[in-house]
């Protein structure tokens with residue numbers, strides 16, 4: 001992408017309304033724009049990041065055997081009356097009426113709808129287990145939308161729903177998502193710790209929140225530091241091996257870690273003082289097993305092996321990709337701007353032409369631009385006539401992993417300059433060596 005043709009409205013000054021660094025940097029880098037309180041447009045750079053996040057989320061859901069579908073954002077109130085949650089959900093639910101005066105709502109979550117889809121189509125235990133997920137916008141009329149997309153009213157969620165014949169099998173489905181989440185957050189460059197958690201309005205009794213430690217986090221969390229050094233399960237983990245999954249979950253729940261609601265002071269104080277944290281954290285994912293809480297009132301029954309009908313055992317599993325974009329910035333930035341992990345960076349390389357209009361610089365840049373694209377790398381080519389300082393500031397702000405600078409002086413001695421974002425020392429090398437380093 002040529003910067004001269006792109007749409008990346010950079011703000012030089014920190015916007016006053018932004019209280020935390022991720023919000024500030026997302027606004028300054030032209031990633032998002034607020035259209036109403038807690039409602040954001042995702043501008044091109046932000047959308048690229050969001051898409052990179054959902055790609056990883058999707059790959060790990062698919063790897064774990066979950067199946068993607070897409071449910072609508074607007075739902076019928078009557079569906080929620082079946083579970084009893086239409087009244088219980090309260091003011092966080094955005095309620096709407098259509099022209100026929102039918103009560104509808106903008107979905108804050110999808111347990112009811114997926115249960116309706118399931119009961120209409122699945123009758124036998126032979127079709128189980130199943131895990132269905134979608135990645136769809138949600139609306140919750142938060143009392144205090146703040147911190148940009150960290151706590152917005154409209155936000156993107158990956159929500160998966162599992163269906164099993166009994167509790168033992170449902171626990172394996174829960175474990176699959178637990179392991180998939182460990183892999184997902186690690187691939188996003190994050191250290192997420194699964195913590196015992198409250199179930200809130202979703203219900204149920206088994207639940208973990210996946211938490212990133214960050215000073216700006218809204219949750220108070222407690223746990224053992226060793227979790228930060230635990231190994232992520234491999235890509236070839238066998239999602240059909242119930243015992244293997246349980247062993248991973250056992251290890252990742254072997255030490256104390258809990259959110260405020262589940263905090264056990266005695267258990268925490270039993271930890272060695274130098275190995276424990278009491279910190280702020282960001283909830284990036286949340287998984288629940290809630291048994292028959294929805295299947296019973298909504299009559300989602302299947303015929304068991306003995307011919308008897310039983311309500312299906314369910315769990316639900318949420319990740320917030322839009323919140324993750326902000327959480328990744330909270331975890332990776334410096335005074336100059338964002339430092340993206342490779343996997344989510346909006347472009348891999350920022351190619352900076354220090355003297356557009358200079359035929360040698362232009363030719364070298366065009367050649368590098370074509371060759372980098374030929375290597376399959378996403379490149380942002382700064383071909384604008386901004387001054388060098390502004391170009392560097394922009395590249396630092398938007399946080400691309402690599403910066404490749406081409407200037408007349410360097411070219412005269414046969415070199416370009418390559419710098420990894422976050423490392424202080426740029427390297428002078430030939431264009432060929434730079435290409436080799438990036439490939």
Ligand code: ATP
Pocket residue numbers: 109140142149150151152153154155156157200283284285286318319320321322323
């Ligand atoms: P919170 O405690 O932050 O209000 P929640 O517990 O209400 O979140 P869940 O119902 O568990 O959220 O939803 C699953 C995931 O959706 C959360 O873990 C989070 O990543 C994301 N999410 C929830 N609310 C928001 C929001 N207002 N803005 C952005 N992401 C959100």
Ligand code: MG
Pocket residue numbers: none
């Ligand atoms: Mg909430």
Ligand code: MG
Pocket residue numbers: 283
């Ligand atoms: Mg929560």
Ligand code: MG
Pocket residue numbers: 209283285286
């Ligand atoms: Mg939650």
